[in-house]
């Protein structure tokens with residue numbers, strides 16, 4: 001349809017993709033956002049980690065996972081013994097979606113159309129990087145990779161085989177841990193998150 005004036009994911013390198021994604025108009029999220037937040041990491045990383053969508057700080061910095069969720073992710077990676085810069089880290093949706101509320105910008109979840117409009121970018125990133133394994137943080141990323149019937153809490157924390165022969169695993173999103181109501185639940189949730197991420201270190205050897 002004509003209203004989907006998508007910038008086609010182009011041929012060429014990951015760098016070319018990143019440049020083209022700056023001008024993506026496949027949905028309307030680009031209008032109020034500061035910039036496209038593309039993935040970051042080695043062009044041939046063995047593991048690609050997929051989050052949901054950039055938040056306020058990511059929108060301003062132009063980099064994924066630099067805000068509160070990113071800080072928690074960094075702590076979990078450190079505990080799991082994984083160097084963040086060995087991973088390619090990206091998001092299912094590459095623009096911040098928000099509702100202005102006075103001086104703050106309240107995070108809003110990207111809808112199904114916005115998620116679908118962004119999917120070619122993630123597919124192209126994975127196509128260029130050719131990782132051995134994919135790690136999904138949160139249900140949005142996991143459903144994008146495994147399909148809409150995926151049950152995160154039942155199937156998290158284990159490598160599953162994708163049709164293309166890659167391994168993929170889902171775990172919780174660090175924002176979910178930040179939202180847990182009490183300290184004990186957060187500690188337990190964090191320990192489980194670290195345990196899931198440790199499977200990456202085992203895979204990297």
Ligand code: URA
Pocket residue numbers: 051052053054055058063064065066067069070091175
């Ligand atoms: N949450 C995400 O899913 N991605 C980010 O980049 C930041 C927060």
